[in-house]
Every structure is written in structure tokens, then in C-alpha cells.
Amino acid sequence: MAASAIRPARITRVLPDSIAEEIGFEPGDALVAINGQPPRDLIDYRFLCADEDLTLEVLDTRGKTHQVDIEKDIDDDLGLEFETALFDGLMQCNNACPFCFIDQQPPGKRGTLYLKDDDYRLSFLYGSYLTLTNLLPQEWERIAQMRLSPLYVSVHATEPEVRSRLLKNPRAGQILDQLAWFQAQRLQIHAQVVVCPGINDGEHLATTLQDLARFHEGDVPAVASAAVVPVGLTRFRPPGDELTPVTQAQARQAIAQVQAFQADCRRRFGTNFVWLADEWFLIAQQEVPDEGHYEDYPQLGNGVGSIRQFLKAFQQSADDYLPETVSPPRTLTWVVGNAVGHAFQPIVDRLNTVQGLTVRLAALASDYWGRDLTVTGLLTGHDLLLGLRDVSDAPNPAQNEPPSQHHALGDALLLPTVMLKPSDSGDPKDTLFLDDLSVAEISQRLGCPVIPIDDTDALVRACCCDLPDDSFTDLQPAAGYWTPS
Structure with missing residues (x-):
């Protein structure tokens, strides 16, 4: 691809304590060239940055071009992250497979x-x-x-x-x-x-x-x-x-x-x-x-092997983090695709051995896609609203009444992040399902807090952490929970 078709690589994050932070890079700056060569993609960027002596052409957020000279150890990373791995655009498919998702x-x-x-x-x-x-x-x-x-x-x-x-x-x-x-x-x-x-x-x-x-x-x-x-x-x-x-x-x-x-x-x-x-x-x-x-x-x-790997990882997480009792008592609903409902039942049984903890498995099929057997990653916001509405239609209680006593979904939904994709806004509350419904909207319409879980450690910790209030908490590095407004 011609150099004229290569866009400057827009920087979205500068890692703490990195060479780039020391030099003064900021999110929004753009990398134009490394030693005179415009990088086509992340592969070029990594290859070109392996040198000890670098001359970078950088376009700042005000549109001004700078030349930055760097001396570093070979293979040292600069500490930059970009909005895309492809600076010259995506190579798209030229086939017409009928089973293409x-x-x-x-x-x-x-x-x-x-x-x-x-x-x-x-x-x-x-x-x-x-x-x-x-x-x-x-x-x-x-x-x-x-x-x-x-x-x-x-x-x-x-x-x-x-x-x-x-x-x-x-x-x-x-x-x-x-x-x-x-x-x-x-x-x-x-x-x-x-x-x-x-x-x-x-x-x-x-x-x-x-x-x-x-x-x-x-x-x-x-x-x-x-x-x-x-x-x-x-x-x-x-x-x-x-x-x-x-x-x-x-x-x-x-x-x-x-x-x-x-x-x-x-x-x-x-x-x-x-x-x-x-x-x-x-x-x-x-x-x-x-x-x-x-x-x-x-x-x-x-x-x-994803099912076997998940079961094994859960056992390790349970050994590491699962207590004998939790307080105050809580009831949680874990949403998965019905394809894995039977396979994950042993996990639910193990979680429910914890005194004060009740975990219910909501194994849903996808009405949205029209699939009787559905993997978790294909569940949409529509599927959650449809599949959980029968158990979530409950009146609001007095404020001093524990949530699990009035809401059939319990104190919170445990939601695997494999269902979700970031929105264009970058706001975690705007995280989207495949049908463009946001997690915040699902939480509000179901009237129940949502705890995102991205692995078995997060699953176990979510079961044992403090119950949701009206703010975010760090359950996992890139997670929190959403509460209905």
C-alpha cells in the first residue's frame, strides 16, 4: 500500500513510567514515521522500534509536527497504545460465504x-x-x-x-x-x-x-x-x-x-x-x-476445550478465593448461554456450598438470533430482557428491605463480558451487547445491578465482594458494576 494511504497512528494511551511518558507523549498525538518510514500497522511499529536509535515524526493534538530523537536499549518498548492495530486500513473479505456471521x-x-x-x-x-x-x-x-x-x-x-x-x-x-x-x-x-x-x-x-x-x-x-x-x-x-x-x-x-x-x-x-x-x-x-x-x-x-479449561480454572479460583461463608447473605443470578448450562451446573453447586451465598444459573437461548442452542457470547440485551423478565417483574420494596428479599433476580446479575463490546464513546456504562443495547439500559430495565465478570477469578470474587451500592468498585482491573438509576 502506498505511503500516502497510511494514516498517522493515533495514540490512545501512554503507559505509566514508560519512555513515551518521560518524553511527554499524550493521548491524541499521532505517530507519523519511525526513522523516516511510516508504519503500516502494529507489526511495522514493533519491528521499527526494535532499533536502539529512533527518530520519530509526531503530530500533536494541535496539528503541529515534531521530531523526537530517542536512544534506548534494543527491544525496549516505548509504551504507546493505538486506536487500531492497522494504520493503513482493514483488508476486508472478498468472499461470499453463506455461513458468514x-x-x-x-x-x-x-x-x-x-x-x-x-x-x-x-x-x-x-x-x-x-x-x-x-x-x-x-x-x-x-x-x-x-x-x-x-x-x-x-x-x-x-x-x-x-x-x-x-x-x-x-x-x-x-x-x-x-x-x-x-x-x-x-x-x-x-x-x-x-x-x-x-x-x-x-x-x-x-x-x-x-x-x-x-x-x-x-x-x-x-x-x-x-x-x-x-x-x-x-x-x-x-x-x-x-x-x-x-x-x-x-x-x-x-x-x-x-x-x-x-x-x-x-x-x-x-x-x-x-x-x-x-x-x-x-x-x-x-x-x-x-x-x-x-x-x-x-x-x-x-x-x-473452553468448557474444560473454564471448569479447571474455576476450581483453582475457588481454592484461592472462595470462603466458607459470606456476610451479609446475598443471592446472585449468573447469566450464560443454554449451551453450557448443564456443563456449568457443578460450578453453581460448588458456589452454593458457601454459607450465605445463593447463585442461580440463568441459561438462556437466543430469541434474537433464533437459535435454540446458544453459546454465551451470542446472548444479546434483547435475550436478557426476554429471558429474565418473568423473574424480574417485582415491585420496589421499602429502602430498608434487603434486595434479595424483593427481587427475584437477587442482589445482582453476574454478566460474562464475552457478551459485550466497548461503545464508540469509551464510557464503561455505554458498553454494548451485539444488538446495540447497553449494559446500563439492561440494568435499568431489569431493575437490578449488573456485575461484569471476565474470568473465573472475577466470578468468585463477585460472589464474595461487598454488595453493589450507587457507585463503581474495582472487582477486576477493567470492571465494576452498573446500578439501575
């Missing part, structure tokens, strides 16, 4: 929900999946020169005609040649296969897994791991998309097929190599595998 959303929501990320840089930095169909020769060259590995690739099928049909793109049929390129460059990918019944399952899935396994051989396997994920469909998906949801029988068949392939991989490679997303077992109404099955969790971003 972006195309399965209703119109009229905030613009960021409709951005189709297919950017290899975000794949390298954050583990997002890309298809490799939009890369120009210079981008392939950059991946090789900068050793951007591993990347995360949505393969779906290795047969050219099947993959082209799924992605609605004739260039999608080049996937085997592209995997051979990674192998020749001694670079790695983690592969994803979204299974669509009747299109890339059965024999096609067998071919895909066999092809991917061929690239797992050698001292630097080109395909480090593969995840098999069931297609997720919403009621907003385009008409005539050829897709059908995975049934219980199909889930059980896929589990048996992949588990047989895993056994063969263990004999050949000493590893499962390919893993099933937890959702297969939830659809099939089968128990997820034991913890040891997941090895080092190479496909956690695809929901592979």
Missing part, C-alpha cells in the same frame, strides 16, 4: 459489526481467521520476510470445487498450493473447518482432514493443528443459502468420524492434531472429553 446479522446496527475482517495481520497479532483469497504478491512476500507465523486459516475444504462453492470465489480453490507455500517457507498455520451438512461433511470432511494431515509432517509442520466446527446459523441469514443446521444425529456422526481420525493421528504423530469444537458435544448431548485430551489447547479460539 457478518451476513447473518440484521441491518441498522453499528457499522463495526459489518466489517468483514480477512486481514493476515490481525490473524498474526490476535489469532483471527482469514481465507488467504485476497493476498497480493507483495503481501505473501511480507509474510515470508517478516516470518509472520503462525497464521489462522479458514480452510473449510481442500477440494477446489467444494471450497470454491463454500466461499463463492474461484480463487478459493488454490488452498492446497497455498499450504504447500507455507510448507516451503517453513511457516505454520492453524486450520479451521466449518462443517456445513450436505456440502463439506462426510467424505469431503475425510478428504480435507487427510490433506491437512499431510502438511503436519516434518520438523516444522505447515499445519500445526486443525479444528472442526459446526456451522452456526441465525434467523437473519440470506435466503436460499443451501445451509441447514447440524442435527443431533449429524453431530454424533461427526464426532465418531473425527475421533477415529484422531486415533490414527495419535499413532502417526503422537498428537490428536485435529480437534472438535465443544459445540459438537453440546448438540449431540454428550460429555466433552477429559482435560488431557486437549493437550496444550491449540484451538481454544474455536471453542475447542
